[in-house]
Amino acid sequence: MLASVASIICGVQSDEGETDQDMADRLGVSAGTVANARNRKGALSMLTVMKLGEVYGLDRLAPLFHLIGGKLAPEEAVCTSDHDLPIGAARGQMFLAKALADRSISDEEVADGASDIEAAGQVYDGLRYRLNTLRASGLIFTKIGGTA
Known part of the structure; x- marks a missing residue:
């Protein structure tokens, strides 16, 4: 899970051109929290992970759901078989x-x-x-x- 979160953070920072501090400000956490998660030294709280999806897009959380064989879809998406x-x-x-x-x-x-x-x-x-x-x-x- 740490590796998935780290890859999400690195991807967002690369795509958005954000620093740890930029991301921390948007997520409401410290730059150290973001750096620790990016470096796989610490885990983000579930609330922060959900905020990451809210701020940067639900699709960013896909690597976490792939760990359990799941996928994400927006609330308004119609599910079909x-x-x-x-x-x-x-x-x-x-x-x-x-x-x-x-x-x-x-x-x-x-x-x-x-x-x-x-x-x-x-x-x-x-x-x-x-x-x-x-x-x-x-x-x-x-x-x-x-x-x-």
């Missing part, structure tokens, strides 16, 4: 088939098809998350052009 995938994908395909009957999609058609577009988007967002997880684990490598 693999069983729901064909339904969401089919809704998107039906929208496209109907909307492209005249070879163009109007703004009105997009507005009318919003729920079908969202359903298809959730399917592909979920699959994209799984794909990126596989890439990060080194199980697959994608070549340019989208083929594995």
Whole structure:
């Protein structure tokens, strides 16, 4: 767990260009607390870990949840199972088939098809998350052009 927290802190500091003091100010802890966690010499409290996700984005906490085989999703995310995938994908395909009957999609058609577009988007967002997880684990490598 110490290594995961350290990697989160290092990643945030690299991406944001922040020092230990900058991060400490945003999290409401001391620079020493941040430095100790970054150097794997001390653990952050659960409250500070949650604050880290709140301040820098929930996705930053993914390494911690991967330790227990979990993943994070925003509260507003709709959870679906693999069983729901064909339904969401089919809704998107039906929208496209109907909307492209005249070879163009109007703004009105997009507005009318919003729920079908969202359903298809959730399917592909979920699959994209799984794909990126596989890439990060080194199980697959994608070549340019989208083929594995």
